[in-house]
Amino acid sequence: xxxxxxxxxxxxxxxxxxxxxxxxxxxxxxxxxxxxxxxxxxxxxxxxxxxxxxxxxxxxxxxxxxxxxxxxxxxxxxxxxxxxxxxxxxxxxxxxxxxxxxxxxxxxxxxxxxxxxxxxxxxxxxxxxxxxxxxxxxxxxxxxxxxxxxxxxxxxxxxxxxxxxxxxxxxxxxxxxxxxxxxxxxxxxxxxxxxxxxxxxxxxxxxxxxxxxxxxxxxxxxxxxxxxxxxxxxxxxxxxxxxxxxxxxxxxxxxxxxxxxxxx
Numbered sequence: 001x002x003x004x005x006x007x008x009x010x011x012x013x014x015x016x017x018x019x020x021x022x023x024x025x026x027x028x029x030x031x032x033x034x035x036x037x038x039x040x041x042x043x044x045x046x047x048x049x050x051x052x053x054x055x056x057x058x059x060x061x062x063x064x065x066x067x068x069x070x071x072x073x074x075x076x077x078x079x080x081x082x083x084x085x086x087x088x089x090x091x092x093x094x095x096x097x098x099x100x101x102x103x104x105x106x107x108x109x110x111x112x113x114x115x116x117x118x119x120x121x122x123x124x125x126x127x128x129x130x131x132x133x134x135x136x137x138x139x140x141x142x143x144x145x146x147x148x149x150x151x152x153x154x155x156x157x158x159x160x161x162x163x164x165x166x167x168x169x170x171x172x173x174x175x176x177x178x179x180x181x182x183x184x185x186x187x188x189x190x191x192x193x194x195x196x197x198x199x200x201x202x203x204x205x206x207x208x209x210x211x212x213x214x215x216x217x218x219x220x221x222x223x224x225x226x227x228x229x230x231x232x233x234x235x236x237x238x239x240x241x242x243x244x245x246x247x248x249x250x251x252x253x254x255x256x257x258x259x260x261x262x263x264x
Contacts, residue, residue: 005097029073032070033070045059107123149162150165171259177192189227191206192207202238206239207241213245
């Protein structure tokens with residue numbers, strides 16, 4: 001999900017595109033304006049030109065293309081005025097706005113001075129520390145299953161999960177492994193990895209489905225994804241999905257792109 005500044009910049013680009021399109025159409029617009037007059041439940045059109053007749057010159061039905069061009073011109077001019085106004089506001093706002101500027105006031109203070117301060121809101125470091133400190137009971141391992149340990153000594157269920165966990169650890173991305181989540185209408189699930197989004201401060205879930213060529217496994221995986229969606233957790237927003245089959249293994253390049261898009 002985008003930060004506020006990213007959304008503002010996207011809106012700025014949108015206004016610029018609108019301005020450019022309207023400006024281009026106005027280059028070929030006819031001179032003058034359009035006046036509409038209702039007469040006996042019919043509409044009559046008049047072409048008003050600078051220095052011409054006060055009420056304009058009647059436009060016959062044969063010249064409806066001129067009517068449309070004049071109507072379009074009026075519309076495009078209104079769009080230009082509004083988009084220009086909004087564009088000026090957006091440019092002024094985005095010029096020096098930063099999403100974490102309040103936090104930066106605290107961060108720019110000398111470390112010794114920081115010890116004396118009570119920030120108006122917790123810093124990201126404080127938020128992630130509080131989130132990481134909250135304990136939870138993960139899913140138990142069945143007896144006799146193989147032991148696979150990550151670089152930080154945490155037990156996971158598959159080699160692919162180890163690859164993911166080690167990548168997050170190397171990138172200094174805090175996560176919780178198999179933190180329980182109750183999905184209404186489905187029950188308790190244990191997402192492979194749970195993160196706290198720096199952009200939205202909401203939890204993001206990463207599910208790795210590693211046996212998608214197994215029909216039973218695949219059906220269960222799809223049902224669980226549907227349960228996420230039914231609870232307002234959608235892929236590409238708060239749900240990250242990776243898949244494997246016997247012939248298609250986890251692509252670390254894709255993992256990198258997903259991390260850059262959603263977690264950094």
